[in-house]
Amino acid sequence: MTELLSALGLVLAIEGALYAAFPGAMRRALASLGTQPDQALRAGGLLALASGVVLVWLVRG
Numbered sequence: 781m782t783e784l785l786s787a788l789g790l791v792l793a794i795e796g797a798l799y800a801a802f803p804g805a806m807r808r809a810l811a812s813l814g815t816q817p818d819q820a821l822r823a824g825g826l827l828a829l830a831s832g833v834v835l836v837w838l839v840r841g
Contacts, residue, residue, distance in 0.1 A: 799806050813821065
């Protein structure tokens, strides 16, 4: 559970740093998500999921 909370904290820190460093770019990126088809968002989500699993597997395994 400690590792899960640590990972969540790291994700929040990285995302917060992006918003702090590039607020305009993040606003534009989020606005463009509304125009993307569901299939493209799903594919991107699955790619991010697979990449995260592989990264954790490589680091931990």
